Amino acid sequence: MAAAFKDFNFKLIVVEQLMYVDESLTPQFCLADFLKETGLGDDPWEYAQRHGLAYQVVPEARSYFASLEISEELLAGVEELCMDGGNQVYQECAPVWDGEDDLFDVASLDDLVLLPNLRRVLGSEFLGPELRNVLGARGIVAD
Numbered sequence: 001m002a003a004a005f006k007d008f009n010f011k012l013i014v015v016e017q018l019m020y021v022d023e024s025l026t027p028q029f030c031l032a033d034f035l036k037e038t039g040l041g042d043d044p045w046e047y048a049q050r051h052g053l054a055y056q057v058v059p060e061a062r063s064y065f066a067s068l069e070i071s072e073e074l075l076a077g078v079e080e081l082c083m084d085g086g087n088q089v090y091q092e093c094a095p096v097w098d099g100e101d102d103l104f105d106v107a108s109l110d111d112l113v114l115l116p117n118l119r120r121v122l123g124s125e126f127l128g129p130e131l132r133n134v135l136g137a138r139g140i141v142a143d
Contacts, residue, residue, distance in 0.1 A: 007108045008066060012089045013081050014115070015065060018074055020088040025074055031061055031092045044095035054096040055103065061093040078115045083123030109134045 005011035018025035085099025124142035
């Protein structure tokens with residue numbers, strides 16, 4: 001059974017780890033390939049600009065990642081997450097984005113229950129103090 005995430009942006013951080021770092025969640029989503037396969041073009045940056053999607057998540061990418069099922073087995077294997085504006089998953093979601101706004105900010109850590117073996121979160125300075133405290137209370141190292 002696949003887990004249901006409450007915070008889309010937290011899910012993206014998990015997807016980053018599993019799909020683009022560990023490469024255990026396959027196939028890897030590539031917006032350029034998706035656009036080409038669906039006849040929408042072959043340049044994600046150009047597509048986003050042409051459709052007024054600069055600094056926004058491209059709807060097709062949001063739909064893909066929102067409906068993406070991640071098994072409990074894969075989630076149990078996550079021991080570390082990295083929050084970084086340069087994450088590949090963000091480029092696949094928003095090809096015209098510079099990391100300078102709150103587009104991918106995590107609002108809730110309710111989904112931590114889905115990651116029973118999470119031990120460390122890199123880049124936790126992107127979380128507010130309350131959320132960093134939640135990590136600490138769960139014994140998760142916040143770097």
